[in-house]
Amino acid sequence: MDGLLAALIFEQGGDLEKAHADIPLKNTNGLWHGSAAFFEKIDTEKKGFVANLHAGHDLDLDLVLKNKSGNVHRAIGLTRRRDYGAVFNSYRMYTANEITWYATGHREQIQSLLSEVEFIGKRRASGFGQVANLVIEDSDNDGVVGLFGEPLRPVPLEMFSGDKSSLRADAAWRPAYWHPMNRTVCYVPAQ
């Protein structure tokens, strides 16, 4: 939930620091009180996407490793298709009727951020993860530990007060979740 809200704040202002600091959720020692996404998958399949990277637009050659004479290893053309870098990415796609998150935070601000959302997820720009409806309800779950002591989100070992027999994994516990430096050994949800 915190990752989704941070992404929405970032889309509004383009300020990464602000996006990670202004999430309208309760925060305890850096841990946001927002759960992972819980859903019941009714179907799953693999989806592949091919992107042809136009070197002139998509690559900053200053960032590419150079050979001994100071040039890039292979001349990158800008006109012919064979000079483009074709990248194939495959994703596991789950079909679900609804997704549930648990959180403790500022209800109105969360509602305001989420009300404009039409698509969520990694391939939202390609039409996947369409949001049909949004409902916010009261809950006894705080977004960190469930009613039976189970973790509702990745929680670092030393910060977890729930059931210590829960699943453990090396996982990111704060946004940006894709960044490996935000990983540590955590108790994680079983889903």
Next chain:
Amino acid sequence: MNTFEFFNQHFGRHLVSQEGEPYFAAYRALSSNHKLVKGTESRLASGWAIVRPSISSVQLKLAATGLRFDERTRIEAFMEEFEKWDGIEPRMFLMFDKAPIPLENLFLTVDRRLVRICSPAGVETFDINKAPTEESGGIQKAIWKRK
């Protein structure tokens, strides 16, 4: 201890200098050439490694004194490690290929119910005790077949 500190302490430091941030040192270990026993140099471009808090094992014959050379196949090595492992001390299961393993694919394994095999192509995650499904990856299927 985070992923990169563990990797460097028990594997990377035997191959490259540890200057700078831990993730840079891990990147150098995975992408640089290393001296082999036969005298030539090679990247970690084939075989496998298991990183442990005690001595780590690697299939490539590296001229590194702190690592143990192990000629078993990756399936044999991973399978036997799963059988011996107490499930408490962290492990890293690595499979090398032509491209270096990207840093985002490096994960510790800290639970027998959520094992992670790291490779350049991605991360295979599974429960050691569960039978593979159609969606499962190749390592889980191969290990289960041998049980």
